[in-house]
Amino acid sequence: MTGKPILEVKGLHKRFGDHHVLKGIDFTVEPGERVAIIGGSGSGKSTFLRCMNFMETLSEGEIWLDGTRIGVEKKGTVTYPEKQLCQVRERLGMVFQQFNLFPHMSVLNNVMEGLVTVQGKSKPEARRIAEAELAKVGLSEKHDAWPGRLSGGQQQRVAIARALSMQPEILLFDEPTSSLDPELVGEVLRVIKQLAEEGRTMLLVTHELGFAYHFATKVIFLAEGVFHEVGTPDEILKHPKQARTQDFLRRFGEFAF
Amino acid sequence: MDYSWDFGPVLERFDMLALGLLNTVKIAAVSIVLGVLVGLVLAMMRLSTRKWLNIPSLVFIEFYRNTPPIVHFFWFFYALPVMLAVSLDPYVAAVLALSTQSGAFYAEVFRGGIVSIERGQWEGGRALGMTHSALMRRVIVPQAIARMVPPFIERSFELLKTTALASTLAYADLLYQAMMVNAETFRPLEVYTTIALMYLVLLVTASQFARLAEARLTAYQ
Numbered sequence: 001m002t003g004k005p006i007l008e009v010k011g012l013h014k015r016f017g018d019h020h021v022l023k024g025i026d027f028t029v030e031p032g033e034r035v036a037i038i039g040g041s042g043s044g045k046s047t048f049l050r051c052m053n054f055m056e057t058l059s060e061g062e063i064w065l066d067g068t069r070i071g072v073e074k075k076g077t078v079t080y081p082e083k084q085l086c087q088v089r090e091r092l093g094m095v096f097q098q099f100n101l102f103p104h105m106s107v108l109n110n111v112m113e114g115l116v117t118v119q120g121k122s123k124p125e126a127r128r129i130a131e132a133e134l135a136k137v138g139l140s141e142k143h144d145a146w147p148g149r150l151s152g153g154q155q156q157r158v159a160i161a162r163a164l165s166m167q168p169e170i171l172l173f174d175e176p177t178s179s180l181d182p183e184l185v186g187e188v189l190r191v192i193k194q195l196a197e198e199g200r201t202m203l204l205v206t207h208e209l210g211f212a213y214h215f216a217t218k219v220i221f222l223a224e225g226v227f228h229e230v231g232t233p234d235e236i237l238k239h240p241k242q243a244r245t246q247d248f249l250r251r252f253g254e255f256a257f
Numbered sequence: 258m259d260y261s262w263d264f265g266p267v268l269e270r271f272d273m274l275a276l277g278l279l280n281t282v283k284i285a286a287v288s289i290v291l292g293v294l295v296g297l298v299l300a301m302m303r304l305s306t307r308k309w310l311n312i313p314s315l316v317f318i319e320f321y322r323n324t325p326p327i328v329h330f331f332w333f334f335y336a337l338p339v340m341l342a343v344s345l346d347p348y349v350a351a352v353l354a355l356s357t358q359s360g361a362f363y364a365e366v367f368r369g370g371i372v373s374i375e376r377g378q379w380e381g382g383r384a385l386g387m388t389h390s391a392l393m394r395r396v397i398v399p400q401a402i403a404r405m406v407p408p409f410i411e412r413s414f415e416l417l418k419t420t421a422l423a424s425t426l427a428y429a430d431l432l433y434q435a436m437m438v439n440a441e442t443f444r445p446l447e448v449y450t451t452i453a454l455m456y457l458v459l460l461v462t463a464s465q466f467a468r469l470a471e472a473r474l475t476a477y478q
Contacts, residue, residue: 053384055380055383055384082388082389083388086386086387086388087386088386089383089384089385089386090385090386093384094384096377096380096381096384098377099377099381100377100378100380100381100384101381102378102381102382102396102400103400104399104400104403113385113395114385114386114387117385117387117391117395118385118386118387118391159381162385163384163385166385166386
């Protein structure tokens with residue numbers, strides 16, 4: 001793929017105290033790319049994803065969105081004004097491992113919340129959009145339910161609808177199926193697959209290697225805070241060159257492509 | 258026991274007790290409202306990362322937690338006027354004592370409610386592009402309120418009972434009025450039994466309303 005990158009990361013470092021989690025990452029995403037990020041637990045793959053929309057502050061490095069550097073540099077120190085971060089986060093939809101739905105709002109209101117509070121849309125308009133997004137994830141009949149009454153798979157689909165409602169340019173998935181019972185994983189992956197078919201730009205941190213193989217246009221194996229190996233799903237998941245990648249895949253055992 | 262009960266003289270002066278009850282309710286209501294305001298300010302100061310806001314609030318709260326309530330009443334009635342060179346009405350002094358005491362405790366209730374909200378809720382809102390204030394208003398505070406309700410009610414009941422200390426400043430609350438009735442009737446057993454029952458009815462009634470409010474605010478849980 002060639003073209004102007006929509007997202008660019010330069011020299012990203014992240015430290016939690018003395019713990020150096022990300023050790024200098026350079027990365028670009030072009031529109032329509034679907035990147036799967038895999039790696040062992042504690043490899044920093046979630047932290048990396050969370051840096052993209054500033055859920056984590058960067059210790060070092062730059063993030064460029066659509067040709068614009070995020071942050072304001074003044075005399076060598078970079079600050080991140082709240083207003084700018086809010087705009088960036090609006091453009092990068094995020095889906096969390098633990099769903100993070102608002103338990104005190106109905107399903108419909110969860111999806112309407114950002115439209116009304118952040119985008120300032122009227123309630124009827126927000127409702128129309130929210131209903132369409134919920135229909136898309138197959139939850140039209142759950143409008144009035146409390147999130148706490150839904151299964152994990154349904155909650156995650158509401159969370160995806162909530163993220164989609166904002167019309168994000170990029171979707172970030174942080175282990176979206178890791179906290180689900182095995183029989184509920186499929187319904188969430190089906191929704192993500194459907195989004196892939198629409199040509200959306202997506203970053204997915206996952207342990208579902210079989211899904212990553214079919215889903216991604218690019219796979220990144222993250223280890224020790226660096227991109228250890230990057231390539232097509234076939235290159236990384238079937239014919240890894242690095243010993244460490246091979247080890248990791250072997251520990252995962254057989255998985256069906 | 259060959260004591261012969263006679264509520265007659267007490268019931269003849271029931272209007273005095275009713276006035277006392279009214280004054281008790283009045284001072285409790287005013288002190289709860291003011292206490293909430295004091296508590297909100299203290300809680301916001303405590304939640305701040307700025308030390309010059311955080312530390313004074315902590316000192317205030319710890320002071321009230323570690324001193325007896327009656328000392329606050331005496332301090333506002335006898336000590337503060339010396340400092341200000343004005344005399345304070347018993348009602349004003351009692352309201353000051355009650356609302357600062359309850360404010361210190363409400364502050365911890367409010368702060369506790371806010372910090373009990375999981376990190377994921379903050380992240381869920383932030384990821385949508387919500388500003389800190391929108392996130393507070395729409396996501397954090399509504400959930401925190403539901404968790405604050407039970408301890409808030411408990412603190413308010415504590416305050417309602419503490420109003421009896423205002424009688425030591427000669428504020429005409431229920432206990433003070435009972436002392437007046439007792440002085441006229443010499444029937445302490447009947448007088449204090451009557452007002453104990455009046456306090457009981459007041460608190461039980463209030464707890465019924467509290468339970469309704471609690472059920473409404475925590476419906477989603």
